[in-house]
Amino acid sequence: MTQFTIPLLAQMKQFKYLTEPNAERYRAILRFCFLNHMQYKNRLTKDEIYSFLKTLPNFSEYTEEMCEQDLKSLVDWGNLKSTQDTSKTATLQEFKNKRFLYELTSIGLRIERFLFELENSQETKAELNPKHIEKIYGLLISIDSVLKDPQKQAVDWWDELTSAFEEIEKSYTEYISMLTSSEYESLMIKEKFLEYKSKLVHYLYNFHDMFQGYLPRIRTLFLNLPQFKVDELLMYIIQAEKEHPKNIFRDGGTIEGYIKSRWQNIKDWFVSPNGQAERLLEQIQQIIRKVSSYAARLSESSTLKVNRTEEYKHLARLFSNLDISECHKLSAVVFGVMCPKYITGDFPRATESTTISILDLPSFKVPLKSRGRLIREKIKVVPASEFSEEKKKRFEEYKKKIEEENELLQGLLIGNKIEFEKLPRITPEVRKRLFVWLSRGLSSKVANTDSGKKFRVIRPQDDKRCILECTDGKMDMPAYILEFVDE
Amino acid sequence: MSDLLKLLENFWILKEEDSETFYQLKNLDKETREFIAKNLGLKFITTSNMVKLEKVPLMPKEYMGVLDFEQPRDYAFLCLVLAFLEDKGPEDQFLLSNITEYIRMNFPDEEVDWTLYSNRRSLIRVLKFCEKMRMIRIDDGNQEEFAENSEAEVLYESTGISRYFMRIFPKSITEYSSWQEILNSEFEFTNGISQPISDIKRIRAYRGLVVDGSVNFENEDELLYIKRQKVNITSELEKHLPEASFHIFKSFAFLAISESYKNTYPDDSNLCDILLLVASELLSKIEKGEYSLHPTNETLEIHVTSLRSILEDVQKQYKNFWNKEWREKSLEKVFEEFLKFLCELGFAKLQEHGFVVIYPIYLKVVGEYQVSDEAEESI
Numbered sequence: 124m125t126q127f128t129i130p131l132l133a134q135m136k137q138f139k140y141l142t143e144p145n146a147e148r149y150r151a152i153l154r155f156c157f158l159n160h161m162q163y164k165n166r167l168t169k170d171e172i173y174s175f176l177k178t179l180p181n182f183s184e185y186t187e188e189m190c191e192q193d194l195k196s197l198v199d200w201g202n203l204k205s206t207q208d209t210s211k212t213a214t215l216q217e218f219k220n221k222r223f224l225y226e227l228t229s230i231g232l233r234i235e236r237f238l239f240e241l242e243n244s245q246e247t248k249a250e251l252n253p254k255h256i257e258k259i260y261g262l263l264i265s266i267d268s269v270l271k272d273p274q275k276q277a278v279d280w281w282d283e284l285t286s287a288f289e290e291i292e293k294s295y296t297e298y299i300s301m302l303t304s305s306e307y308e309s310l311m312i313k314e315k316f317l318e319y320k321s322k323l324v325h326y327l328y329n330f331h332d333m334f335q336g337y338l339p340r341i342r343t344l345f346l347n348l349p350q351f352k353v354d355e356l357l358m359y360i361i362q363a364e365k366e367h368p369k370n371i372f373r374d375g376g377t378i379e380g381y382i383k384s385r386w387q388n389i390k391d392w393f394v395s396p397n398g399q400a401e402r403l404l405e406q407i408q409q410i411i412r413k414v415s416s417y418a419a420r421l422s423e424s425s426t427l428k429v430n431r432t433e434e435y436k437h438l439a440r441l442f443s444n445l446d447i448s449e450c451h452k453l454s455a456v457v458f459g460v461m462c463p464k465y466i467t468g469d470f471p472r473a474t475e476s477t478t479i480s481i482l483d484l485p486s487f488k489v490p491l492k493s494r495g496r497l498i499r500e501k502i503k504v505v506p507a508s509e510f511s512e513e514k515k516k517r518f519e520e521y522k523k524k525i526e527e528e529n530e531l532l533q534g535l536l537i538g539n540k541i542e543f544e545k546l547p548r549i550t551p552e553v554r555k556r557l558f559v560w561l562s563r564g565l566s567s568k569v570a571n572t573d574s575g576k577k578f579r580v581i582r583p584q585d586d587k588r589c590i591l592e593c594t595d596g597k598m599d600m601p602a603y604i605l606e607f608v609d610e
Numbered sequence: 611m612s613d614l615l616k617l618l619e620n621f622w623i624l625k626e627e628d629s630e631t632f633y634q635l636k637n638l639d640k641e642t643r644e645f646i647a648k649n650l651g652l653k654f655i656t657t658s659n660m661v662k663l664e665k666v667p668l669m670p671k672e673y674m675g676v677l678d679f680e681q682p683r684d685y686a687f688l689c690l691v692l693a694f695l696e697d698k699g700p701e702d703q704f705l706l707s708n709i710t711e712y713i714r715m716n717f718p719d720e721e722v723d724w725t726l727y728s729n730r731r732s733l734i735r736v737l738k739f740c741e742k743m744r745m746i747r748i749d750d751g752n753q754e755e756f757a758e759n760s761e762a763e764v765l766y767e768s769t770g771i772s773r774y775f776m777r778i779f780p781k782s783i784t785e786y787s788s789w790q791e792i793l794n795s796e797f798e799f800t801n802g803i804s805q806p807i808s809d810i811k812r813i814r815a816y817r818g819l820v821v822d823g824s825v826n827f828e829n830e831d832e833l834l835y836i837k838r839q840k841v842n843i844t845s846e847l848e849k850h851l852p853e854a855s856f857h858i859f860k861s862f863a864f865l866a867i868s869e870s871y872k873n874t875y876p877d878d879s880n881l882c883d884i885l886l887l888v889a890s891e892l893l894s895k896i897e898k899g900e901y902s903l904h905p906t907n908e909t910l911e912i913h914v915t916s917l918r919s920i921l922e923d924v925q926k927q928y929k930n931f932w933n934k935e936w937r938e939k940s941l942e943k944v945f946e947e948f949l950k951f952l953c954e955l956g957f958a959k960l961q962e963h964g965f966v967v968i969y970p971i972y973l974k975v976v977g978e979y980q981v982s983d984e985a986e987e988s989i
Contacts, residue, residue: 416658419658431693431696431773431776432693432696433782433784434776434782434783434784435689435690435692435693435696435776436689436690436693436716436718437783437784438689438776438783439685439686439687439689439690439693439716439717439718440686440718440719441787441788442682442685442686442689443682443683443685443686443718443719444682445682446682447679447680447681447682448672448953448954449789450675450679450682450685451670451671451672451673451674451675451676451677451679451954452670452671452672452674452675452789453670453675453685453788453789454674454675454676454685455667455670455671455674455675455789456666456667456670456789456792456793457776457777457783457789457792458676458775458776458777459621459664459665459666459777460665460666460667460670460674460821461621461674461675461676461677462619462620462621462872462873463618463619463665463674463820463821463822463823463873464673464674464823464873464874464875464955465823465854465865465866465867465871465873465874465875466823466824466864466865466866466867466874466875466971466974466975467866467867467868467871467874467875467876468866468876468974468975469868470855470857470866470974477837477840477858477859477860478860479859479860480859480860480861480903480908481859481861481862481903481908481970481973481974482896482897482903484859486889486893486973486974486975486976487974487975487976488890488976488977488978489876489886489975489976489977489978490977490978490979490980491883491886491887491931491977491978491979491980492931492979492980493930493931493979494880494883494931494932494933494936495930495931495932495933495934495937496934498930498931
């Protein structure tokens with residue numbers, strides 16, 4: 124990372140014109156300058172600016188004085204610079220007017236360009252073109268050959284790498300954000316979308332496959348690249364950058380830090396686990412899923428001939444004119460039987476004859492049981508299999524708890540006693556359990572553990588104390604003894 | 611449990627509820643699919659998150675409907691909720707007030723007044739049913755509050771499967787005005803079936819057995835088909851519905867299911883005990899010659915008062931075995947519920963002049979208490 128310096132935090136008065144009360148006036152002036160600049164007309168006179176502003180709808184009250192004042196402010200803030208027009212004047216009046224030419228400063232130009240791009244961002248080239256990934260792969264492979272003649276090739280190599288990477292960053296993220304935007308989603312639920320669906324999914328799949336193929340190879344190249352080669356390569360690039368005329372006034376250390384961190388960022392983008400590259404793959408998968416589910420929804424609803432609203436309304440009228448028993452029957456016919464009902468029972472198998480009467484074969488006799496408390500049948504022992512799942516689970520948990528307790532107890536007992544004085548180093552959980560027992564024992568003569576073991580507490584003679592050593596610290600306490608007793 | 615029985619037992623099987631069964635049934639074997647299409651003439655529907663066997667009955671009976679519903683209005687509200695959900699996709703959210711407003715605007719012939727408690731209760735039954743069927747989910751709020759307060763708000767989301775709740779019909783349902791019309795037109799569109807007439811007979815017979823569970827003399831043609839094709843049907847059912855045993859008498863045929871199945875008769879309810887006890891009484895009276903069955907249909911025509919007095923005897927003799935709720939019910943109340951359940955199951959039908967026609971299948975299962983010596987002593 125570039126070294127962090129305080130002056131960066133000072134107010135940037137070049138941005139003032141965007142937020143001042145008269146922002147509309149300032150912005151109109153600068154936008155006019157910018158558009159002229161784009162046509163290679165860099166310098167404008169006050170008259171040119173003023174007469175243009177007067178053509179705008181909100182500027183009828185605008186005066187020359189106001190314009191002059193605005194230009195002066197913009198010059199003060201560093202967005203414009205003014206130079207004296209050295210051309211000869213034709214009239215006295217002109218000369219008196221002390222003609223100035225106004226021109227965007229370089230930072231003023233950049234701010235306007237940035238704003239212009241923001242406003243026209245839909246024109247950017249959002250796409251998923253695997254060529255940038257291929258390009259980076261190719262560049263990484265060629266490092267060795269670049270190092271054969273670094274003086275000549277390193278800088279070009281670096282320019283290509285950084286511009287390919289910028290393309291990836293820009294065009295891919297923009298494409299993804301376009302596909303996930305709400306406008307695009309609302310397009311996806313229109314029936315026309317079905318026509319584009321397969322094309323889109325194919326495009327996404329294609330890129331996804333390519334990217335997934337290249338990613339591990341690019342990673343391997345990055346990870347296997349010896350540091351000395353990187354250092355050497357970057358050294359040439361840094362050197363060339365430092366010597367470049369555009370960087371004459373820049374601090375060498377800053378340039379070096381800048382290039383090194385760019386290299387690291389590019390590497391991280393591809394290499395780091397859960398990094399940007401993986402995220403991109405994931406996002407594409409998500410989009411494919413979403414696109415497919417939208418399409419499935421669309422095709423399902425179109426086969427159902429979408430709108431059956433009128434049919435439902437007609438049915439509502441039919442139902443409301445019937446009695447409830449007929450409603451149930453109509454429901455069975457239009458919605459289908461909710462749940463068919465069958466007779467259960469162990470029926471004697473009929474003979475081959477199909478002409479026997481129901482009275483010829485015995486009926487199935489269901490043994491009924493009493494449902495009231497007036498007559499109780501013999502209490503049956505409920506076998507374990509009739510326990511509900513819930514009960515079973517609770518019982519298992521209980522059993523486990525008891526077993527754990529017994530195990531713990533066995534580990535701490537000396538004879539039939541647990542003496543706090545003689546305890547080994549214990550965990551807070553064990554301490555908690557012991558203190559629960561202790562407090563039970565202190566409040567009654569004989570107490571029980573959860574598993575039903577009986578014990579009593581023996582208070583120490585002469586108020587003897589001991590140190591209880593736990594994994595989370597030591598504790599000074601009376602030297603109690605828990606004595607376990609048989610039934 | 612066989613795949614076919616699973617499809618019968620469940621209205622539909624959703625991936626989100628039981629993905630294992632869902633995938634198993636989505637990959638239903640070819641033979642079962644063929645059996646469903648060829649012999650049952652039913653649609654087996656699969657989507658990316660649901661499988662469903664459309665269960666069209668031979669003769670609809672009350673128990674086949676949505677028994678959670680108490681009034682015709684419940685069904686009408688359900689239809690409008692389905693209409694409301696029609697253009698909602700999975701995860702689309704909406705409010706209870708969106709539904710009430712939609713129903714208010716679209717209810718046939720009148721404007722629904724949500725200040726009426728009964729209307730609000732009715733809608734709650736419908737929404738609870740939709741939630742149970744997983745057509746909607748509650749994201750926030752408590753729909754029970756709507757009963758007390760018509761301003762209560764609930765946030766729902768659609769799951770998107772409500773579109774599959776109603777069957778798919780070959781023509782618009784607006785062209786029908788009764789369930790009879792719909793059933794009669796079932797076979798108007800016999801796409802590609804080579805011998806329509808015999809196919810229709812077969813399909814109706816199988817539907818009667820498999821979907822309705824029984825076929826009686828009222829569907830004479832189907833019963834005749836079943837008797838003639840007994841051997842074929844037995845072997846087909848053994849293959850595709852091995853849990854079922856197939857029984858034929860001269861007046862009816864039915865399937866008995868041996869496996870533990872969700873919806874059976876008898877079930878484990880006190881009311882069911884009463885039905886079984888009355889069946890036992892009726893049967894012994896028939897055997898003693900006090901009543902006689904119709905010679906060909908084997909139905910029993912009995913006057914309501916006679917049936918009530920049989921129930922009265924049963925109540926006197928056995929009510930100590932019943933639970934508190936049923937012990938304390940008056941004879942009138944018990945008889946009312948008894949008769950309602952009998953008709954709902956399709957075991958009986960009310961006739962004019964106070965007569966009840968009881969179908970023979972009701973007498974095939976009877977109940978008796980197995981009183982141990984000790985229990986007897988304590989009576």
